[in-house]
Amino acid sequence: MTDTAAPSTRGRTTHRGRIDKRRAILDAAFVVFAQAGFEGACVRKIAAEAGVAKPTVYNHLGDKETLFRHSITAVAERELAEHLEAVESLVTAGGDVREALTDLALRLARNFGSDRASSLRRLVVAEVSRFPELLDAVWGPRTNRVEEALADRLARLALAGCLNMREPVEAAEQFIALLSGPIESRSRFGTRRLADQELQGIAVAAVRTFLRAFGAPATEGERSAPEAPRGEIT
Amino acid sequence: MTDTAAPSTRGRTTHRGRIDKRRAILDAAFVVFAQAGFEGACVRKIAAEAGVAKPTVYNHLGDKETLFRHSITAVAERELAEHLEAVESLVTAGGDVREALTDLALRLARNFGSDRASSLRRLVVAEVSRFPELLDAVWGPRTNRVEEALADRLARLALAGCLNMREPVEAAEQFIALLSGPIESRSRFGTRRLADQELQGIAVAAVRTFLRAFGAPATEGERSAPEAPRGEIT
DNA sequence: TCTACCTTGAACTCGTCGGTTCAAGTTCTT
DNA sequence: AAGAACTTGAACCGACGAGTTCAAGGTAGA
The missing domain is CATH 1.10.357.10 (Tetracycline Repressor, domain 2)
Structure with missing residues (x-):
């Protein structure tokens, strides 16, 4: 979990790693939100679950609210x-x-x-x-x-x-x-x-x-x- | 809202007012919890909705958790x-x-x-x-x-x-x-x-x-x- | 190699919330 | 009238969480 960025994704084009991290954040967010609710979930835990630093979360998806919205709509669409x-x-x-x-x-x-x-x-x-x-x-x-x-x-x-x-x-x-x-x-x-x-x-x-x-x-x-x-x- | 303690409850027997207050607190708790969820609801707001001081809430029902439990089970039983x-x-x-x-x-x-x-x-x-x-x-x-x-x-x-x-x-x-x-x-x-x-x-x-x-x-x-x-x- | 962008960890700010304390009433009981 | 029980407002404490800042790397592309 703490070790991220599987080496298989290294040699790709520049923004490949970004997309992977974004997806990891969204998935982790859904897991944590599903378990604790919106208020009960904290961004530190989401970042940890995604194997990512907290500022990275805010870098990709600004707010906690937008993070929630995106993580929900992603799985809802699937x-x-x-x-x-x-x-x-x-x-x-x-x-x-x-x-x-x-x-x-x-x-x-x-x-x-x-x-x-x-x-x-x-x-x-x-x-x-x-x-x-x-x-x-x-x-x-x-x-x-x-x-x-x-x-x-x-x-x-x-x-x-x-x-x-x-x-x-x-x-x-x-x-x-x-x-x-x-x-x-x-x-x-x-x-x-x-x-x-x-x-x-x-x-x-x-x-x-x-x-x-x-x-x-x-x-x-x-x-x-x-x-x-x-x-x-x- | 700020004006509390409807005078109609004054002249009762000693514990009558207590029961009324307890009920008011439970009702208010359900309203606030229903609107904001457990984590999202704060006791100050519940007390305000019940027209009661915050220590009174803790006096009647110690914890926020027990407050939640009681307010839910009361409604659920009805x-x-x-x-x-x-x-x-x-x-x-x-x-x-x-x-x-x-x-x-x-x-x-x-x-x-x-x-x-x-x-x-x-x-x-x-x-x-x-x-x-x-x-x-x-x-x-x-x-x-x-x-x-x-x-x-x-x-x-x-x-x-x-x-x-x-x-x-x-x-x-x-x-x-x-x-x-x-x-x-x-x-x-x-x-x-x-x-x-x-x-x-x-x-x-x-x-x-x-x-x-x-x-x-x-x-x-x-x-x-x-x-x-x-x-x-x- | 140089540069630009990302990421990271840690510290920090600021607000809020749960829960307590306390002194000053108010009301009922005796 | 005296005292017990309850309520009240306000202040207070400790914890925690959202969101930011920053310096120190890392990585990719030119």
């Missing part, structure tokens, strides 16, 4: 991109709807349940009164961008006859809720790490309930049919 | 009691299941959406790493007590043939998720105050989806029947 990518990949390429939805649910659940995601959520919720503009970076400008994208996909599935719903945005909202709610609850606000098996259980349960509510009439026979085995994914 | 009371009142006394569930959902939604509740949630989420034991006060010792109580009620409804489910705890978890998820999302983490009409819409939508998934086969005709008007409660 997180949002992952969620969106998972949602965009929801297609019915001839396959089963339940399978596609379960796949999506599992990917989203793993994202939601990750340490980075829960730390990010905790931080933003905690400091939303001090930094209200961070909501836009994490969720999107006006409404939740993940829900929007999911609503688009669900609407196409409904048009294709694979689903049965009137309000795709409402259905998307509830799909996300069926996932994130239990994850938040069981992980006790991100305190307890959820095993992958538990995430699978939550995802399967969410999809089961979702399809019971919004499954297409064609596949309705599943409702009274004997349930698929519950714990694991087949 | 909140939890309200939720539990709402859940306990879920009975099917001959009436319609949808009506009873909608009633419950609306009461819970109004609780969730209140300023106190979202502030409480924000605070606990923010400081859960510093005060992990507060989760027990807010949620219950091991699992969410509201979900437990709701699971009991749902199980009885299922036994009475009004609902159709295998895992009442899972159904309860999802019912709560269908409520709290959209409320959290639409209120933007408690930043925006939700109008009562919006809360009604969320409650009705949650119950609709829940009954589509777990409604008893007897009332299944509702699934393809024309929807009830959506915005308001009839």
Whole structure:
């Protein structure tokens, strides 16, 4: 930790080391902020975690506030991109709807349940009164961008006859809720790490309930049919 | 603000004023903590908000930490009691299941959406790493007590043939998720105050989806029947 | 080799906050 | 009236943290 500047980055162009240090500072800042909150974190600790001197931190990102903003938005963008990518990949390429939805649910659940995601959520919720503009970076400008994208996909599935719903945005909202709610609850606000098996259980349960509510009439026979085995994914 | 000690509390019995002051301090502490977080809040401000001198605060509740704990648990207990009371009142006394569930959902939604509740949630989420034991006060010792109580009620409804489910705890978890998820999302983490009409819409939508998934086969005709008007409660 | 930029560690300023002390009331009890 | 308990304002202390300054290197490019 104290030894920085891996020699591999030496022979590069001038500003290569700078960029590495900036990234290290941002990463360290997120770690320390996530653990202590904005007020509780001190810049000395961030500098130490980044393996960098304190003036260097102020040299790269002037304020503690801007440091906070940048470190948050950096991971928020990565997180949002992952969620969106998972949602965009929801297609019915001839396959089963339940399978596609379960796949999506599992990917989203793993994202939601990750340490980075829960730390990010905790931080933003905690400091939303001090930094209200961070909501836009994490969720999107006006409404939740993940829900929007999911609503688009669900609407196409409904048009294709694979689903049965009137309000795709409402259905998307509830799909996300069926996932994130239990994850938040069981992980006790991100305190307890959820095993992958538990995430699978939550995802399967969410999809089961979702399809019971919004499954297409064609596949309705599943409702009274004997349930698929519950714990694991087949 | 600077003028303290409303004369109305003067002529009481000796310890009456103490209790009033203690309560005022706890209330003020919650307000200030909710707005600034644990580290961000300073005792001077709490004392000022309570209309009380700073030593009085330390006289009643020694530490800043114990002050925090007490102010949080006080609010949390009231909140939890309200939720539990709402859940306990879920009975099917001959009436319609949808009506009873909608009633419950609306009461819970109004609780969730209140300023106190979202502030409480924000605070606990923010400081859960510093005060992990507060989760027990807010949620219950091991699992969410509201979900437990709701699971009991749902199980009885299922036994009475009004609902159709295998895992009442899972159904309860999802019912709560269908409520709290959209409320959290639409209120933007408690930043925006939700109008009562919006809360009604969320409650009705949650119950609709829940009954589509777990409604008893007897009332299944509702699934393809024309929807009830959506915005308001009839 | 020279120069310009970065980094580093340490010290420093300045403000704030948690917590205490104290003398001077104020109110209730006896 | 006497005394106990509580409150108050103000001052005080020690600690700590944000942000700056500075002299001493280090490194890259010309």
